[in-house]
Amino acid sequence: MRxxxxxxxxxxxxxxxxxxxxxxxxxxxxxMELSPRQICRFETNSHLYREGSSGANGGKVGGGCGCN
Known part of the structure; x- marks a missing residue:
């Protein structure tokens, strides 16, 4: 073991x-840095996956349960 x-x-x-x-x-x-546009897109994308109440924003459909 040792x-x-x-x-x-x-x-x-x-x-x-x-x-x-x-x-x-x-x-x-x-x-190596992200442009402000890429940062905004990343934040919007992560917000859409975390918020179930956002609905069909940006082409994402379905509720917060992950069933699209």
Whole structure:
């Protein structure tokens, strides 16, 4: 049992990776950000699935039970 735990521990350590400085530049790239239109569409879509009272808004029909 102890050997198995040690094995999983070392497997977990090997999956960690360090990010180099030149790779961190792409994190703040404007292409990585969602446009306001995409954010609005995502919020509307998630609201339609959470609200059962919204009805047939945006082509989605059915109630809050998920049966379309």
């Amino acid at each position: 050997l198995l735990l040690v094995f999983y521990f070392f497997i977990g350590l090997s999956s960690c990776a360090s990010i180099k400085e030149y790779e961190k530049v792409n994190i703040n790239d404007p292409d």
